[in-house]
Amino acid sequence: MDYRSKCPSIHGFVSCCNGLQFIVCNPSTRQVITLPIKGPRASLGYDPVGEQFKVLNLVSSPDMYLGFLVHEVITLGGGGEESRNQVTTAPYYPVTKGLYINGSIYHGAWAPRLRMDPVIVCFDVRYESLSFIKAPRVVVVQERESILIDYKGKLASIAINPYAPFQIFDLWILEDVNKHDWSKQTFELPFSLVNMTSPGTNKAGEIIFAPKTLPPTVQPFFIFYYNVETKDIRRVCLHGIADDKEFWRRYGLRHNMCVSISPEHVESIASL
Incomplete structure (x- = not known):
């Protein structure tokens, strides 16, 4: 697992491949809960109506250039039970990790092949259907380095x-999913950020840089919060993370360990 891996938090649960x-x-x-999957690309989503967690797993290899792609949808039930269903779509080439927002899983892709038309693949968790949203090329052109975030309940890209x-x-914001309408704003930070990315925003709408x-x-471990309205940035030190030798020894860590931050994580006593 490298720094491009994410552990998003959804209703108190986190996940990773x-x-x-x-x-x-x-x-x-x-x-x-550990689930066997048939392909290395999988994302966790939640159906807020049926109150069910589902995993979207791309089964087909996009490198085979078939006329279609097969996905497996794994529905998690109580007591660790699960059911599996297949969904077939037109071909595309995924290039980013999945991001869950309000009942849908989004990820950047090229369609139908690598470096052709830039799109956002949208998976409706409740209806188990996939659709394609036209995207500005800059949103996906950096592929694995592309930054997709949840900005005030909307899909956005830095x-x-x-x-x-x-x-x-x-900051590109998907304003209308049906019309494929994006807005764009440009911001300048008061100083450069080195070796940083954005895991998303907090409840106040500040963009997090970590x-x-x-x-x-x-040494001290800092994250930054940027307010796009006031253009203010604040630095917060997270004590107990990498700032003493005991931290490294306790968890048996080595240098160049990746960091994954789950914005707006909430505690939950729910079980699967």
Whole structure:
């Protein structure tokens, strides 16, 4: 797992892929469920109407250039039970991790083949259907380095120049899913950010910027919050993370460990 891996938090549960295993965990109850999957790309979603967690797993290899792609939808029930269903779509080439927002899972892709038309693939968790949303090329052109976030309940993208310091960025917001309508705003930070990305926003709508990896030596660990309305940025130190040797020894960590932050995580006593 590298820094591009994410552990999103959905209704108190976090998830991640580990090879052909998909792991769902409730940090509050410490319940862990490990699901076998048929492909290395999988994302957790939630149906708010049926109150069910579902995993979308891309089964087909996009490199085979078939006329279609097969997905497996795994529905999680009580007591660790599960059911599986297949969904077939037109071909596309996924390039980003999945992002869950309000009943849908989004990820950036090219359709139908690599570096052709930029799209956002949208999976409706309740109806188990996939659709394609036209996207500005800049939203997906950096592929695995592309930054998709939940911005005030809408899909958004932070686009930066990969050949320049991370100080100026464009915020693209998907304003209308049906009309494929995007808005764009440009912001300039008061200083450059090094080795950082954005896991999303907090409840106040501030954009979070956090390191991709732990610092190479024992030192304070900082994250930043940027207010797009006031253009103010604040720095917060997270004590007890990488700032003493005991932290590294306790968890048996090595240098260049990836960091995954789950914005707006809430504690839950629910179980699967």
